Amino acid sequence: MTVPSLDWVTSGFAVRFRIGPDQPVALVSFVPSGGALSDGPADPQPLVELTTVGHGRFPGGFRHVDSTVGARLRYVSHTATDGADASAVVVTGPEVRIVQADAATGLQTVSVFRAHDGVPAFRTWTEVRAERGEHVVDFVSSFASGAWLTDSGADVDDLSLAHADNDWSAESRWRTDRLREIGLARIDREAQHHPPRSRAVVQNRGSWSTGEALPIGVLTGPGYALVWEIEHNGPWLYELGETRSAAYVLLSGPTDQEHQWTAVVTPSAPFTSVLVSVGIADSVDGAFGVLTAQRRASRRTRTADAAMPLVFNDYMNTLMGDPTTEKLLPLIDAAADAGADLFCIDAGWYAEGHWWDTVGAWEPAASRFPGGLSVVVDHIRSRGMQAGLWLEPEVIGIHSPLASTLPDDAFVQHHGVRVAEHGRHVLDLRSPAARAHLDGVVDRLVGTLGVTYFKMDDNTMTGPWSGSVDGGRALLAWLDDVQQRYQELLIENCASGAMRADQAMLSRLHIQSTSDQQDPVLSASIAAAAPAAMLPEQAGNWAYPAPGTSPERFTLSLVNGVLGRMYLSGYLNEMTDGQRAVVRSAIAAHREVLGVLGTAVPVWPLGLPGWEDPWVALGLAVPDGDLYLSVWSLPGGPPSVALPLAGYAGRSVSVTALFPTEAAPWTVSWDASAGVLHVDDGGTTPTARVFRVRTEGADAER
Structure with missing residues (x-):
């Protein structure tokens, strides 16, 4: 039958x-x-x-x-x-x-x-x-x-x-x-x-x-x-x-x-x-x-999303939540000189002292900015960059005045009791009062101060909550409304790194912070795996070179950001001329990748990265046949690896160093019959390189 x-x-x-x-x-x-x-x-x-x-x-x-x-x-x-x-x-x-x-x-x-x-x-x-x-x-x-x-x-x-x-x-x-x-x-x-x-x-x-x-x-x-x-x-x-x-x-x-x-x-x-x-x-x-x-x-995109600005953020391994006018001005100048498009002031700008459990008003701290935060924002703009701010809109500290002035229904509740986690309450965006409070914050920071970028963080997790579906949808509706009102505003998705990196959020936000990891070596596998969880053009990978580190570690920290959305940090103003030149070279390589990032498809020649893999590789295949390939040699592994590139088997290819522009001490060789790229790190580890793989004759065809 x-x-x-x-x-x-x-x-x-x-x-x-x-x-x-x-x-x-x-x-x-x-x-x-x-x-x-x-x-x-x-x-x-x-x-x-x-x-x-x-x-x-x-x-x-x-x-x-x-x-x-x-x-x-x-x-x-x-x-x-x-x-x-x-x-x-x-x-x-x-x-x-x-x-x-x-x-x-x-x-x-x-x-x-x-x-x-x-x-x-x-x-x-x-x-x-x-x-x-x-x-x-x-x-x-x-x-x-x-x-x-x-x-x-x-x-x-x-x-x-x-x-x-x-x-x-x-x-x-x-x-x-x-x-x-x-x-x-x-x-x-x-x-x-x-x-x-x-x-x-x-x-x-x-x-x-x-x-x-x-x-x-x-x-x-x-x-x-x-x-x-x-x-x-x-x-x-x-x-x-x-x-x-x-x-x-x-x-x-x-x-x-x-x-x-x-x-x-x-x-x-x-x-x-x-x-x-x-x-x-x-x-x-x-x-x-x-x-x-x-x-x-x-994905829901707007005209502003197409710009894909290179963001410098002052937090990671740099100011770490302690910004002041004095500390920011030289960083702003150094970021502009390096070629950043946008400077984001991270956490702490609203705090006179201890702030974790008192946040919620999001007013600039007068002691940090003697002439006002607008002086810093104006200087960012004067250097040809857009201005951004860190913001954690969904939380109200348990000791914030707003914890007592906002009504109970403005907060997430469980069994009729207001949830308190890690010294904070969490706003329920189904509440008109909660939404009105956040709209006022955004109108002041965007409409008055002129900020065009938010690093939207979320460091407080609720436990079980019967309203989790409707509450999550209310947050999305609020974000949609904010971006409809402010068409030039870009919003970064962050939650203690990537603790809320879901497609509901990513379908409407500009970029995703991929981690809070401060060690560039441990960041390598996170950066390499990021396009499995999000679009390559949304993968905000930290690149935070430190002036006092070895040349190879300095390079590796920048490689982390090239194939994705480079999220630049570090004391650029304290670097040597040679180190600043390396940063500019990484940015140049990244800008080449940015040109094709929106059409690139991720591939992993060594398989999806494991947390402790000694060799990690991420490729971005683009429609014209090129492959941008980042390779990391991490501690504990052999000095060489074979990278299968099945799509290129039987073909003559050129492999050039994209960043740094000289591969040495690395060496590479191509086995066309097997379709395998052999890579040797030259005895240095941890270390990393970015290559461009191109079929020979492709340049002439273009």
Whole structure:
């Protein structure tokens, strides 16, 4: 018997949904454009999993599949933006909506899928509605499927997951694990008469959306890679497990079980789950190429974003939160002489003394700026640079006067009690009073003082919070409004480094601080891995050369910033003429990369960087065929490494040093037949270089 299905065919991929009358809808096949769709297993993973208080799972367990409501959902209708009627079995538009209903509870779900032209990925989410009654939803998936197993012919034993732990000053620690080694126990399914109940889970708790892990995964099998990203600026979870006959991946925002989150759904109050993106490729590098294209297609940009200014920030290994007019003026002159486009005054500008638990008003400290902060801002502009300020808008110190003058509903609360963490309260941007306070701060600093850049930090994390989804969306709405009012204002996303580096924030902000790490050697793997978590043109990598360090360490600290958005710091005013020349050379190399950064695709010839890898490499492949390649030799490794560059195998290439312009003492040689670039560090470590790899004859062709 043939089960009815719906095929969605776009310029980037094709998807098949099973829509039989006696089963919930399931996404059973997902292939790149031109691939052959399959019908999937007899008992596919339902597209939607949904639990409420009173309607849980069967069989019970910790997994979020096998929900009783999800199993009872039945297809009602579908619509597509190509205008096809509900009887169409193939739709081609950029959006598909599939409605299901559970007769027992009166709940309806709408699964929304949205595609971008030519990108083998889609965005999807779930809308939950109630025809009657009140329902306390404690879990709803944004996406669930096991399609990749059928399409690839892989077994669970063949599958591995690439994922990344994240922490303060230790961001983007990638590793690849076989599913059997991270939770999916092999059992005799037939003997047990039930599916396995084990699962592999990656999640993040609290308001730091990337404080524990990145919301990104790549599931790989032979010649197949499924990639996903959860686009939420709060808690989230993804889960992998097995059904009776196959396996599944499930993506969601917060849950009651893991995050103490619920939502009440009534006929007048629906709920929309968090957005997720899912893509298909044939390798890990290919998967991140797909994710890069998806991020670019989904990002909201303005004219101001296209400028991509080179930012000097006075904080890291420099003023460290202690700016004054006296200290800033020589740094401003040195930054301008080096070629910076924008000077950002970091933390401390608002503080007369101890400030951590008293912040919130964001008024300049008179003792730091005897003539007023405007004197410093005017000097920045007089040197041809834009002016920026560090700002942590969402917090109010527990000893700030604003903690008592703002109403209770202006703050994040849990069980009716105002949350206090690390000496701070956190503003709830759903509150008109909280929003009015921040609007006043922005109007004063941008509209009056003339600042055109905010380093927006977030150093205080809330714990469990039932309003985390709506509160996160209110923050995004506020940011959208601010940038609509001030079209020239650029906002950097920062949260103790990259503790909130999610795509919900990155889709609308200019640049992402990739770390608070102060050691340039430890920063190397963070910088190399950054384009896996964000667009290359948003990866704000610190480059903080120090006057007293060795030449190779000085160079390495600048290499960290070349392939991305160089975020310059350091006492440039105390450097020798030779050191300042090296800085200018790094900036020149970076500006060459900036010219192609918005079209570049990241690749990792040595694989995704591990935290303690002795050799690390990041490449940016650009459409004209060039490859910009940063290579780091770190302590503890051999003096040489072989870098596979498969796309150049069998071709004659030129490898030139981009920064520094002389590779010595490094040496490089190209093995065309093997497609391998051999690199030797000349016996120096830690050390790093940036190369340009170009097919010979390409210059003439251009």
